[in-house]
Amino acid sequence: MDKELWVSDDYFPKGLKHSQRLVTNQNYHGKIIEKTYHVYKTLDIVDTDTLLDIGSGLGDVAKNFSKIVEHVYCCDINQNFLNMAEINCQDKTNMSFNKVTNSITPLHFLKDASITKAFANAVFVHCRTNVLICYLKELHRVLKNDGLFLTQYCVESSKSIFVPADKNKIENTINKLNFNILQSEKFTTIHDENFTGINLLLSK
Ligand SMILES: C[S@@+](CC[C@H](N)C(=O)[O-])C[C@H]1O[C@@H](n2cnc3c(N)ncnc32)[C@H](O)[C@@H]1O
Numbered sequence: 001m002d003k004e005l006w007v008s009d010d011y012f013p014k015g016l017k018h019s020q021r022l023v024t025n026q027n028y029h030g031k032i033i034e035k036t037y038h039v040y041k042t043l044d045i046v047d048t049d050t051l052l053d054i055g056s057g058l059g060d061v062a063k064n065f066s067k068i069v070e071h072v073y074c075c076d077i078n079q080n081f082l083n084m085a086e087i088n089c090q091d092k093t094n095m096s097f098n099k100v101t102n103s104i105t106p107l108h109f110l111k112d113a114s115i116t117k118a119f120a121n122a123v124f125v126h127c128r129t130n131v132l133i134c135y136l137k138e139l140h141r142v143l144k145n146d147g148l149f150l151t152q153y154c155v156e157s158s159k160s161i162f163v164p165a166d167k168n169k170i171e172n173t174i175n176k177l178n179f180n181i182l183q184s185e186k187f188t189t190i191h192d193e194n195f196t197g198i199n200l201l202l203s204k
Pocket of ligand 1: 035054055056057058061075076077078081100106120121122123126127131
């Protein structure tokens with residue numbers, strides 16, 4: 001795995017045992033429904049959409065959308081998660097699973113202007129500034145005109161699982177790429193009282 005892509009090897013589950021820990025974690029399925037609903041409402045998901053789920057984990061949010069949209073592309077840096085997501089979604093013919101292997105062109109598996117809406121839930125709060133910047137460049141390439149991207153990143157935290165990003169650098173990149181910022185709002189989390197994050201919604 002490209003080390004640039006990833007910060008905390010210890011935090012995320014790597015295998016079956018750890019995935020079991022994840023799904024038996026406090027109200028896992030309730031959280032999946034909440035996340036699905038949030039993405040559904042914010043991105044205004046419709047049946048003609050082609051979706052991209054970055055850091056798809058076990059694939060449960062993506063699986064919910066596969067019932068509505070034309071196609072869902074899942075991607076993750078963790079092959080074990082991708083394997084389990086593929087098993088979890090094996091009855092869905094409109095989903096594909098892709099390993100992210102390159103920090104500079106993480107979405108190399110997608111054609112230009114092939115995606116209408118993209119999201120990354122609980123991913124970039126754990127990644128360095130450069131990782132998000134490379135994704136923004138790639139998203140600019142793969143999103144169709146008027147395409148949307150929804151994510152969150154961290155700007156302040158006292159816990160090592162969260163990685164503060166440089167808000168100025170991220171906003172400079174967004175401006176250079178001519179994305180429109182539809183939403184950039186602060187949020188906090190119960191997991192860290194010193195955490196500040198940004199909820200970000202962009203359109204191309
Ligand atoms: C906290 S989990 C969230 C999973 C899912 N998005 C959800 O909301 O249930 C973070 C996921 O992001 C993946 N991930 C972390 N860094 C990544 C990167 N640079 N590119 C793609 N996936 C990444 C991890 O392997 C993990 O599956």
